[in-house]
Amino acid sequence: MVSDVSGHGILLAPAAKVKPNSVSKVQMFDFVGEIDGTKAYPGRRWYGFPEQNQKELVNAFAQTGVQNLRTFLQNHERAMITRHRGQSDNVCGFTDVNVQPMDLPADGNLLWGHSGRKWGFQATHRGPCETWCDDELVQSNPDCLGAYGAGFPAKVPIDVAKCRGKKTLRFMWLAVHFSKWQYWRKWMPDTKLQ
Numbered sequence: 001m002v003s004d005v006s007g008h009g010i011l012l013a014p015a016a017k018v019k020p021n022s023v024s025k026v027q028m029f030d031f032v033g034e035i036d037g038t039k040a041y042p043g044r045r046w047y048g049f050p051e052q053n054q055k056e057l058v059n060a061f062a063q064t065g066v067q068n069l070r071t072f073l074q075n076h077e078r079a080m081i082t083r084h085r086g087q088s089d090n091v092c093g094f095t096d097v098n099v100q101p102m103d104l105p106a107d108g109n110l111l112w113g114h115s116g117r118k119w120g121f122q123a124t125h126r127g128p129c130e131t132w133c134d135d136e137l138v139q140s141n142p143d144c145l146g147a148y149g150a151g152f153p154a155k156v157p158i159d160v161a162k163c164r165g166k167k168t169l170r171f172m173w174l175a176v177h178f179s180k181w182q183y184w185r186k187w188m189p190d191t192k193l194q
Helices: 050-064 069-075 144-148
Strands: 010-013 033-036 109-113 129-133 136-141 154-157 169-175 180-188
Touching: 069 129, 069 169, 136 144, 144 154
Parallel strands: none
Antiparallel strands: 010 109, 033 180, 109 154, 129 136, 129 169, 169 180
């Protein structure tokens, strides 16, 4: 029996849990929605190879003063096309926020991957990812696949010291492998960040 059949990924540590009203476990690995790159940054080419699109996004962020991925996603929330409407949202995706507090991994590495397919970041999905503890940026990279790899699980180092005293861990990733960008948001509420 197949336990899951989707692509993409999930926070494995701390372990994200799927919302109880979601259709299936598959959705936990799915992206939350899409942003049309041609509308977000008109006049730019978003039809190159994933590496070209990722570099173009870095240039677009720099030229328009975008400081981080979270700000970009907040600025484009109205244009987002949400998948599985009613079961996900633009804040925490398919993540169930009504869970017991969890500890951060002792070694300071979040684990990202797809447990069924045994990969870290999907090998074709270039783009930035960030981790926030409340409003404190604790990890940021413009090319998470390039930095953390497709090996299972991908280890994403965070600045644990900046998480002390915080309550919520948020991980977000934007894949720009073609013109309809896919975004993921995983939210771990009341994480034990002491």
